[in-house]
Amino acid sequence: MKKSLLIGATALALTLASPFSQAHRVWIKPSTTSVSGDSEWITFDVAVANGIFHPDHFAYPAERLSVVSPCGEPVAIQNQQKLRYRSVFDVELTESGTYKVFNASQSLVAFWKDEDGERHFWPGRGKTGTVEEFYEAVPQDADDLNVMETANRLETYVTLGAPTADNNKLTGKGLELKALTHPNDAYTGEPIDFQFFMSGDKAQGTKVIVVKDGEKYRDTAGGVEMTADKEGKISLQFDEPGMYWLEAEYEDDKATAPAKKRRASYVLVFEVLPL
Amino acid sequence: MLKNSPCFLPFYGRRSRPNTLLSKLFRLALPLGMLSAAMTAQANELEITLPALNVAEYHAPYVAAWLADERGKRVVDIAVWYDTDMAESEGEKWLKDLRMWWRRSGRSASMPIDGVSGATRRPGTSSIALDGRFDDVPAGDYFVWVEAARELGGRETLKVPVSLPVKQTVNTRAEGQHELSSIKLIMEPAQ
Numbered sequence: 001m002k003k004s005l006l007i008g009a010t011a012l013a014l015t016l017a018s019p020f021s022q023a024h025r026v027w028i029k030p031s032t033t034s035v036s037g038d039s040e041w042i043t044f045d046v047a048v049a050n051g052i053f054h055p056d057h058f059a060y061p062a063e064r065l066s067v068v069s070p071c072g073e074p075v076a077i078q079n080q081q082k083l084r085y086r087s088v089f090d091v092e093l094t095e096s097g098t099y100k101v102f103n104a105s106q107s108l109v110a111f112w113k114d115e116d117g118e119r120h121f122w123p124g125r126g127k128t129g130t131v132e133e134f135y136e137a138v139p140q141d142a143d144d145l146n147v148m149e150t151a152n153r154l155e156t157y158v159t160l161g162a163p164t165a166d167n168n169k170l171t172g173k174g175l176e177l178k179a180l181t182h183p184n185d186a187y188t189g190e191p192i193d194f195q196f197f198m199s200g201d202k203a204q205g206t207k208v209i210v211v212k213d214g215e216k217y218r219d220t221a222g223g224v225e226m227t228a229d230k231e232g233k234i235s236l237q238f239d240e241p242g243m244y245w246l247e248a249e250y251e252d253d254k255a256t257a258p259a260k261k262r263r264a265s266y267v268l269v270f271e272v273l274p275l
Numbered sequence: 276m277l278k279n280s281p282c283f284l285p286f287y288g289r290r291s292r293p294n295t296l297l298s299k300l301f302r303l304a305l306p307l308g309m310l311s312a313a314m315t316a317q318a319n320e321l322e323i324t325l326p327a328l329n330v331a332e333y334h335a336p337y338v339a340a341w342l343a344d345e346r347g348k349r350v351v352d353i354a355v356w357y358d359t360d361m362a363e364s365e366g367e368k369w370l371k372d373l374r375m376w377w378r379r380s381g382r383s384a385s386m387p388i389d390g391v392s393g394a395t396r397r398p399g400t401s402s403i404a405l406d407g408r409f410d411d412v413p414a415g416d417y418f419v420w421v422e423a424a425r426e427l428g429g430r431e432t433l434k435v436p437v438s439l440p441v442k443q444t445v446n447t448r449a450e451g452q453h454e455l456s457s458i459k460l461i462m463e464p465a466q
Contacts, residue, residue, distance in 0.1 A: 036371040036381065038364045162382040187378070274373050 026060060026267055027245050028101055028156045029053045033184050033271040035160050038206040039094045040240055042158050043079075044101065049087040052215045052245045053269075055086035062087040065154075069098025072167045097164035102155040106174055108259060109150050112142035134258060137275050149255045151175060151199075151264040172200035173248045175264035180233070183270040192236040192272070195228075198250050198264060202232035206250045210236060213243040242275040321353060323421055325461040327398035328428070335395035336425035336454055337369060339376035342409060342437075343418050349379040350412055353389045353419070354403050359387060359394050362464040363438040372424040375432055405462065412439050423454040433459045 031043045046062055047055040067075040080089040093099055102110050108129040110122045122138050123129030129137075138145070151174025156165075163182040170176050180193035196203040206228035215222070228234050228248075238244070248266040256261045299462065321340060340353040367386050369378025371377045386392060416438050424430040431454035435447040445462040 003453075034371055034382070036369070036377065037367040040368065159382075185378075273374060273378075274377070 018023050024048050024050060024057060025052060025245065025247065026154055027053060027269050028060075028065065028154060029243060029269050030158050030271075033156075033158050034163075034273065035093065035158070037160070039092060040160055041092050043090050044156075045086045045088055049085070052211045053213050053243065054216050057085060059083055059085055059087045062089045064103050065089075065101055066103065067091055068100045068102075068167045070095045070099065070167055071162050075099065089157070093158065093160040096161035096239055098157050098159045098167070098182070100155065100167055102153065104151075104153045104171070106149070106151045108147065110138045110145065110147045112133060112138065114139075114142065119175075131258065138245060146261075147163065147259045149259040149262040150264070153264075153266045155267065156269040157183045170197055170200060174199065175203060175206065175248060175266040177248075177266060177268060178215055178231070183268060186238075186270055186272045188241050188274050189239055190237065190270055192238070194234050194236070194246075196234075196248055196250065196266065197231040198232075198252070198262075202230070203228060203250050204230045204232055205252075206232060206234075206248050208234055208246060208248045210244055210246045212238075212240065213245075231274040238272045241272050243269060245269055245273050303395055318461070319408075320461050321405055321419060321421075322400055322457075322459040322461070323403070324394075324400045324458070325396060325398045325423070326436065326451075326454070326456045328427070332427055334426040334452045335397055336423040336428065337373050337382070337395065338421065338423045339373045340403065340419065340421045340458075341376060341380060342412065343379065343420055343434075345416050347379065349376075351408060352380055352384070352388055353405070353408065354393060355381070355388065355391055356393050356395045357414070359392055369424070369426065372430065373422050373429070374424070375420065376422050381400070402404050409439055414439060419458075419460050421455060421458045423451075431455045433458050437462065440465060 007257040010138060026048045028044055028046045035042065045053070045055060046060040046065065048058040048060050049055050050057055060079045061082065062077055065077060067077060069075050075091060077089045077091060081087065089099065105128060107123065108131060112120050114120060123133065134147070153174050153176065155177070163184040165179070165182060170178060176197045178195040178197060180195055181191070186192045198206070207223050207225070208228065209223045211223040224236070226234050246268045249264070251261060251263045253261050323338060323340065325336060325338070338354070338356040341349050342351040342353060343349050355370070355373070357370055360366070364386065370386070372380050373381065416436065418434040418436055420432060420434045422430070422432045431451050433449040433451050433455050435449050435458060437445055437447070437460060441462045441464050443464060444458055448457055448459045450457050
């Protein structure tokens with residue numbers, strides 16, 4: 001069902017609105033995650049791609065991202081450029097601690113078929129739909145009308161000096177990560193513990209996949225799949241250092257009308273360092 | 276750091292004294308003084324030997340030495356050698372490449388660290404005096420770790436065990452493979 005919705009112009013919209021729908025993966029990949037010195041620059045790639053981390057599909061617009069400094073101040077993205085398959089940008093780290101680079105969006109979405117059997121998607125590519133707009137834009141008696149609350153979050157973290165977490169509180173919106181292990185303090189051979197929250201509640205049953213960089217050089221993609229326990233927790237451990245892509249997905253029927261379901265995704269790129 | 280190094284003392288002595296009778300007497304006395312200084316240092320020191328490498332572009336490695344407990348937690352920073360005289364602390368950019376030390380200590384430290392930070396060393400043996408450095412350390416089993424990371428080169432860590440306080444003479448050596456030739460820990464029980 002998910003795949004069948006992927007037709008024509010809606011494909012791209014779905015790519016950005018819901019990584020649930022297909023094989024495309026979205027990621028913000030920093031060149032490195034832990035740096036030293038009084039200040040330092042880190043350069044980023046951001047893309048919607050098939051590969052981890054091989055940009056081959058669509059450049060994610062960097063202007064949709066926000067950067068927050070360790071003390072919670074907004075930080076400007078610099079040297080931004082949208083290339084064919086990826087956007088690139090730099091962040092200058094001048095404060096000691098952890099910077100968060102992210103996008104978070106929530107929307108009401110609807111899928112339906114018209115009289116000719118043609119499929120439709122609302123609110124359209126990269127747009128956010130509200131309840132009022134929904135009643136105006138979507139035919140309420142359409143066939144196969146499927147209305148959902150969606151929330152998508154895309155994150156990565158980079159640190160100058162020692163990792164900090166002061167700028168990273170749960171907002172209670174969408175699927176969020178409480179990093180019991182700081183993403184910039186992940187090392188080979190040590191447990192890495194994460195906890196997921198959906199709209200502020202422990203997200204039991206969150207489905208998680210983790211894929212290591214260099215996917216194209218492996219015969220088997222080699223992703224690790226797991227499901228969060230009743231506390232919304234997962235525990236990871238890696239033998240190989242490298243950059244990792246984590247995608248978590250959550251779905252339930254505790255939506256508010258007119259939505260019947262809520263669906264959320266969370267993506268994190270983090271580096272596992274060797275000792 | 277340099278001031279703690281016994282091989283630096285004679286140089287310091289020469290430079291700081293005018294050429295007087297006193298200084299001549301001093302110069303006579305100096306070798307004896309050096310000897311006793313050397314013997315004291317000999318009693319408690321960490322020797323780090325860096326290999327001479329036949330490579331096209333050689334940069335002296337960044338080196339860190341520290342005392343850690345059995346669980347790996349850093350207890351005392353002994354030394355960190357890096358490019359201390361680059362403008363605007365630019366040399367700190369590569370401290371993270373001492374990645375074990377960086378996690379255990381460096382990332383939480385404010386550089387430079389008094390009595391710990393020092394300039395990089397050329398190939399050969401350098402000695403670091405340890406007199407009094409572990410006096411406040413609770414009794415227990417520890418490791419002295421040494422980590423070296425070289426630009427356009429590799430990285431290596433070595434460690435030697437030590438039980439504190441020292442009850443009998445310690446003379447423990449660990450051999451390296453590529454970035455460190457060897458490390459040697461020499462300690463005597465406190466008098």
